Amino acid sequence: MTELGMTQSTQPKIGVGSDAEKRLKARYRAEKRFRAYGLFSIGIALFFLAVLLTSIVSRGWSAFTMSYIQLPVTFDAETIDPDGTREHSALSTADYRGVISAALEKKFPEIADDRTARRDAQKMISQGAELELRKMVLANPNLIGTSADLWLPASSSVDQVVKGNAAHDESSGLSDGALAKLDQMVRSGALKRRFNTYLFTNGDSRQPELAGLLGAVVGSFYSLAITLILSFPLGVAAAIYLEEFASKNRWTDLIEVNINNLAAVPSIVFGLLALEIFLNVMGLPRSTPLVGGLALTLVSLPTIIISARVALKAVPPWIREAAQGLGASRQQMVMHHVLPLAMPGILTGTIIAMARAIGESAPLLMIGMVAFVVDTPATPLDPSTALPVQVYLWAASSERAFVERTSAAIIVLLVFLAVMNATAIYLRKKFERRW
Amino acid sequence: MQFLTLVFALLLMSSMVYRLGARQALRLGGTAKGALHSLPSYYGYYVALWCGVPALILAAGWMIFSPMILKSIVLDSLPPDALSLPAARLSLLMNEVSQMAANGDYRYASDDVARAAAERYHGLRTISFAAMTVAALSTALLGAWWGLRRVSPRLRARNAVEGMVTLFLIASSTVAIFTTIGIVLSLLFESLRFFAKVPITDFLFGLHWSPQTAIRSDQVGSSGAFGAVPLFTGTLLISVIAMIVAVPVGLLSAIYMAEYAHPKFRAVAKPLLEVLAGIPTVVYGFFAVLTVAPALRGLGASVGFNISAESALSTGIVMGVMIIPLISSLSDDVISAVPDALRHGSYGLGATHSETIRQVVLPAALPGIVGGVLLAVSRAIGETMIVVMAAGLSAHLTANPFQSVTTVTVQIVTLMVGDQEFDSPKTLSAFALGLVLFCVTLALNVVALNVVRKFREKYD
Numbered sequence: 001m002t003e004l005g006m007t008q009s010t011q012p013k014i015g016v017g018s019d020a021e022k023r024l025k026a027r028y029r030a031e032k033r034f035r036a037y038g039l040f041s042i043g044i045a046l047f048f049l050a051v052l053l054t055s056i057v058s059r060g061w062s063a064f065t066m067s068y069i070q071l072p073v074t075f076d077a078e079t080i081d082p083d084g085t086r087e088h089s090a091l092s093t094a095d096y097r098g099v100i101s102a103a104l105e106k107k108f109p110e111i112a113d114d115r116t117a118r119r120d121a122q123k124m125i126s127q128g129a130e131l132e133l134r135k136m137v138l139a140n141p142n143l144i145g146t147s148a149d150l151w152l153p154a155s156s157s158v159d160q161v162v163k164g165n166a167a168h169d170e171s172s173g174l175s176d177g178a179l180a181k182l183d184q185m186v187r188s189g190a191l192k193r194r195f196n197t198y199l200f201t202n203g204d205s206r207q208p209e210l211a212g213l214l215g216a217v218v219g220s221f222y223s224l225a226i227t228l229i230l231s232f233p234l235g236v237a238a239a240i241y242l243e244e245f246a247s248k249n250r251w252t253d254l255i256e257v258n259i260n261n262l263a264a265v266p267s268i269v270f271g272l273l274a275l276e277i278f279l280n281v282m283g284l285p286r287s288t289p290l291v292g293g294l295a296l297t298l299v300s301l302p303t304i305i306i307s308a309r310v311a312l313k314a315v316p317p318w319i320r321e322a323a324q325g326l327g328a329s330r331q332q333m334v335m336h337h338v339l340p341l342a343m344p345g346i347l348t349g350t351i352i353a354m355a356r357a358i359g360e361s362a363p364l365l366m367i368g369m370v371a372f373v374v375d376t377p378a379t380p381l382d383p384s385t386a387l388p389v390q391v392y393l394w395a396a397s398s399e400r401a402f403v404e405r406t407s408a409a410i411i412v413l414l415v416f417l418a419v420m421n422a423t424a425i426y427l428r429k430k431f432e433r434r435w
Numbered sequence: 436m437q438f439l440t441l442v443f444a445l446l447l448m449s450s451m452v453y454r455l456g457a458r459q460a461l462r463l464g465g466t467a468k469g470a471l472h473s474l475p476s477y478y479g480y481y482v483a484l485w486c487g488v489p490a491l492i493l494a495a496g497w498m499i500f501s502p503m504i505l506k507s508i509v510l511d512s513l514p515p516d517a518l519s520l521p522a523a524r525l526s527l528l529m530n531e532v533s534q535m536a537a538n539g540d541y542r543y544a545s546d547d548v549a550r551a552a553a554e555r556y557h558g559l560r561t562i563s564f565a566a567m568t569v570a571a572l573s574t575a576l577l578g579a580w581w582g583l584r585r586v587s588p589r590l591r592a593r594n595a596v597e598g599m600v601t602l603f604l605i606a607s608s609t610v611a612i613f614t615t616i617g618i619v620l621s622l623l624f625e626s627l628r629f630f631a632k633v634p635i636t637d638f639l640f641g642l643h644w645s646p647q648t649a650i651r652s653d654q655v656g657s658s659g660a661f662g663a664v665p666l667f668t669g670t671l672l673i674s675v676i677a678m679i680v681a682v683p684v685g686l687l688s689a690i691y692m693a694e695y696a697h698p699k700f701r702a703v704a705k706p707l708l709e710v711l712a713g714i715p716t717v718v719y720g721f722f723a724v725l726t727v728a729p730a731l732r733g734l735g736a737s738v739g740f741n742i743s744a745e746s747a748l749s750t751g752i753v754m755g756v757m758i759i760p761l762i763s764s765l766s767d768d769v770i771s772a773v774p775d776a777l778r779h780g781s782y783g784l785g786a787t788h789s790e791t792i793r794q795v796v797l798p799a800a801l802p803g804i805v806g807g808v809l810l811a812v813s814r815a816i817g818e819t820m821i822v823v824m825a826a827g828l829s830a831h832l833t834a835n836p837f838q839s840v841t842t843v844t845v846q847i848v849t850l851m852v853g854d855q856e857f858d859s860p861k862t863l864s865a866f867a868l869g870l871v872l873f874c875v876t877l878a879l880n881v882v883a884l885n886v887v888r889k890f891r892e893k894y895d
Contacts, residue, residue: 027787034789038691041684042704045763048756049711055726056718237607245604257884259611264810264880265873266817268844269618272851272869276621280857283502285537298614305611331597359715362819362844366851388717388820395721395824403725410718417713 056414060407062163066196066209067154069125069185071103074147075137086141094137096130097122100152107190108181120175124182126153128198128210153198154191156209156401158182162193166400199408203374204390208401211394213409215376219289219369219384220358226293226380227300227357232350234297235304236339239346242305243312244334263302270298271366279367287368287383295363300353307349311342316435344431351424355417361388387413441494441568445575449487452579456482456586464588473593481592484599485582490575497567505563506533509556517548523858532556622873625857625866632860633661638867640664644830644841646850646861661864663871665830669747669840673822674815676751676836677758682808684755685762692763693770694792705767712760720824723753728825735837745827745839754821758811765810769803769887770796772894803890809883813876819844843868 077084079102080094104111104121111117129152137143157173160166161182168179185191202212238259246252274295278284284291315338323333364370364386370393377384385393391413394406460478464471471478510518510529517528528549535541535553544550586592630638641662688708692701728749735742742748773796781791797804827839828849850865857863 027790031787031789034792035691035695038687038695041687042691042708044684045688045708045711045756045759046704048759049707051726052714052718052722052756055722059725234607234610237604238610241601241604241608245601246608255608255611257881258615260884261877261880262611262614264813264876264884265618266814266819266844266876268817268819268847269622269869269873269876272847272866273614273618273621275851276625276866277617282499283533301610301614329593329597331600355713359713359717361715361717362823362848365819365823365848368852370852388715391715391717391721392820392824395717395724406721410721413715413718417715421713 056407056410059404060409060411062165063199063404063408064196065193066198067159067162068151068192068194069154069158070149070151070190070192071100071125072106072147073099073103073133073150073152074106075099075133075144076102077145080137080144086144088138091137091141092134094134096133096137099133100125100129116175117177120178121181123174124155124158124178126155126209127207128153131210151192151194153209156207156399158191159209160401162186162191163404165404199405203376204372204385204393205374206372208397208399208405211402211405213387213390213412215373216385216387216390216409217412218376219292219373220386220388222289222377222380222384223292223296223364223386224354224358226290227296228350228354230293230297231301231304231353235301235350236308236346238301238305239308239312240334240339243309244338245330259302259305263306266362267299267360268362268366270295271363273298274363275366285381285383287371287373289369289377289380289382289384289386291367292364292369292384292386293380295367296357296360299360299363300357303353303356304350307353308342308346311345311349312338314345314435315341341433344427348424348428351420351427355420355424358416358420359388359413361386361392364389365392387416437564438494438498441571442491445487445490445494445571448572448575448579449483452486452582453479453483455579455583456480459583459586460588460592463586471588472591477592477596478586478590480596481590482579482582482586484596485585486575486579488599489578490571493574494567494571497563497570501563501567502533505556505559508559509552512555513552514548523856528552536560618873622866622870625863626870629860629863629867632863637661638663638864642832644846646846646864661860663843663868665832666841666843666846666868667871668832668834669826669830670816670842670844672747672834672836672840673751673754673826673842674812676748677754677815678808678812680752680755681758681762681811685759685811686766686804688759689763689766689770690792690797693767694788694796705764708760708763711756712764714757716757716818716820717824719753719757720821723749723821723825727753740837742837743827743839745825746837747826747840748836750822750825751836753825754815754818757818757821758815761811761814762807765807765887766800766804769800769807769890772803772891773799774894799894800890802886802893806883806885806887806890809879809886813879813883816879817844817872817876819848823848843872847872 076099079098080096081090083090101118101122104118104125108121111121132152133150154162157166158178161168161172161174161179166172170176172179174182182191198210198212200212201214202210203215205211242252242255246255274291278291278294279286284294319337319341320333323337324330328336369385369389371383371385372393373383373385375382387409391406391409394402394409457475457479459482460471460475506529509532518525520528528545531545531549532552533556535544535549536556541550541553544553638661642664643660643662644665645660692705696704728744728746731746731749731752732742732744777795777799778791781795786794822842822845826845827841828845829839830841830846831838833840847865847868850862850868855862
């Protein structure tokens with residue numbers, strides 16, 4: 001601007017090709033460049049978002065199906081129940097491996113005399129197949145003695161080759177003979193990919209094809225329920241006090257500064273606090289959703305308080321004046337009028353805080369929710385993991401098949417988050433009031 | 436679970452007593468105008484509070500204190516040879532005992548002493564719970580009776596109830612203070628125990644970090660295995676890389692959003708940017724390991740650099756991406772808060788839009804932007820999952836972004852996941868690291884929040 005003034009005083013001539021015009025052009029070019037930088041930056045951020053989502057989805061979608069192999073299974077009475085007692089204990093410890101082995105020999109007669117080939121063939125069937133057979137026999141002991149063509153889960157090595165995640169050679173963990181059988185089965189339609197129910201009905205497992213998310217989802221659900229039950233009333237009460245009742249003095253200033261700071265304290269520090277207070281001092285059980293929920297309460301409380309205060313502040317003062325003018329006490333005014341009007345905003349903030357809590361894993365690592373837990377927790381007092389921690393655990397696993405499982409777990413997590421955030425946005429849109 | 440049933444029973448009792456209270460008030464005062472001091476419902480709440488609150492406080496106190504008392508009873512009843520065990524073994528034994536007693540499953544008891552103690556503990560717990568149930572329920576009944584007796588038309592029920600509510604509101608608002616006190620005390624307590632074993636100067640200024648080797652007690656301190664400087668530099672390196680990515684991208688995005696973008700473009704792009712902020716950090720960690728690190732490694736190999744698979748660069752870049760929305764939304768806010776009068780003045784003097792932004796708007800918004808960047812730095816320092824998954828474990832003192840470094844948070848997680856021994860410096864050092872982390876982020880937050888508030892006050 002001073003520049004401009006100087007130019008005009010020394011170069012009074014204004015016209016085509018003058019210095020002033022050149023300079024103006026340069027300035028316009030700079031203007032365009034600057035705009036382009038901004039657009040480019042947004043582009044970079046969105047590019048990363050796109051790469052992240054596509055890399056996860058492209059890796060993970062295949063985990064929602066898994067390979068099944070059709071085998072002519074004979075529920076041989078000699079193998080399953082040699083004593084013929086039909087007792088539960090005998091049936092549940094019976095040799096289902098032998099049943100499968102016999103079925104494999106029936107399907108591929110050439111492996112009957114070749115021990116290596118038989119072992120290689122057995123590697124194609126998941127351990128889950130034995131459990132599947134056991135479940136069928138226990139449910140209906142009359143199956144013993146019959147035979148049927150059954151679809152049984154294939155092992156993760158087969159699954160990975162079929163999906164193209166592993167190379168079609170020795171490195172897949174399958175021998176050449178097994179690979180040849182695999183190709184033959186694919187051609188004859190004896191190998192199919194079906195929806196992967198294990199992913200949603202099983203707990204964690206060392207066998208990738210059997211590992212599921214149910215335990216982690218239930219663990220996350222319990223933790224989140226405890227977080228919600230504790231942090232919603234506490235947070236709203238704190239916000240009401242600070243916004244509606246507290247007089248401005250040193251004490252309330254201190255509380256306010258504290259809340260703002262806590263909102264920015266790293267979550268792992270809350271994890272250390274939870275470890276020290278809830279586990280070491282209060283002696284609550286380790287690795288449980290109860291303690292996880294308490295830790296997440298501490299993490300999400302500041303966020304809820306802050307958003308609830310904003311929602312309360314948005315209620316116009318004349319609502320309060322009108323209520324008090326009609327003879328309401330201050331508490332009646334707040335409870336009957338201000339709070340209901342602020343509720344949509346408070347709920348939106350709470351849902352967003354919950355969405356953040358569901359993705360939080362660092363404090364859960366501190367309180368030991370990283371154990372390998374097969375069983376689905378029945379109560380919040382049972383050891384459990386949580387959804388993001390399951391992602392962490394699977395990501396740390398070296399087995400190739402866990403890569404797609406991890407991505408699938410992330411997809412499930414992101415779907416939960418998307419649903420929660422969409423609910424929040426819907427609530428905000430539907431109940432938003434302009435005064 | 437049983438405890439929840441009890442709580443539920445108490446709540447049910449209170450809600451039934453509420454009706455009794457309200458009815459009692461109406462019966463005594465009648466429905467005439469002004470006959471009762473408060474609305475009938477307040478008499479109901481009054482009695483319900485008398486019924487529920489003392490009983491719940493009793494039950495909660497019982498739950499908190501009874502395990503300690505029972506444990507000491509069981510400990511006293513142990514045979515003398517078990518009591519003469521070293522402290523660590525004894526606490527291990529007691530852990531086993533309380534585990535078994537909690538499950539009611541003694542099959543895996545290590546010996547008969549543990550089994551007997553566990554059975555005793557289990558029996559005591561059952562008795563204690565029964566006693567608590569009786570005590571809580573009778574307190575509730577007593578409270579309800581007392582409350583009902585006090586109901587009279589002149590009782591200031593509303594004031595009493597509102598007093599209780601206010602008490603609850605105040606108590607809730609102090610939770611934040613207690614959290615802070617809890618953090619400081621627990622970190623400080625364990626850190627002091629750590630500094631009793633390892634001198635604080637060795638910890639803060641030592642150049643060598645290898646806690647895993649310090650298993651034998653005579654090794655500690657003398658070997659200097661707890662020098663945290665490599666962790667600090669590692670954290671700093673990754674944070675700096677993250678800031679190099681996040682500050683320009685975030686700031687320029689914010690400028691474009693606030694100053695140039697068409698409202699329609701803004702309505703689409705801003706939520707998309709915020710999606711980046713909503714993605715859990717564990718997902719970013721997986722992304723760094725699986726996509727960014729191999730890509731960078733390939734890129735490095737093609738130009739002859741050897742980039743480690745756990746390089747600070749890939750971790751820092753992904754962390755930067757995570758922080759972009761934080762910087763852009765904070766900067767967007769402060770840029771929008773700069774009064775239009777300043778812009779109009781600048782246009783009036785003939786400045787172009789970008790000149791106005793660079794020479795008028797940004798200097799005016801600078802304090803707010805600096806505050807936002809400081810908050811982002813504190814976020815980067817405290818970020819855990821990305822570095823745990825993508826950064827290394829071994830502590831290298833280096834400024835080379837292609838090498839792997841470790842950070843404070845990575846070490847806290849590595850030290851705390853798995854077996855914890857609260858008398859070894861290995862576990863305690865995690866608390867010392869946590870204390871450093873808390874102090875640094877707290878200082879950054881206080882400064883940042885103050886700067887931002889000052890900025891707001893200037894233009895509001």
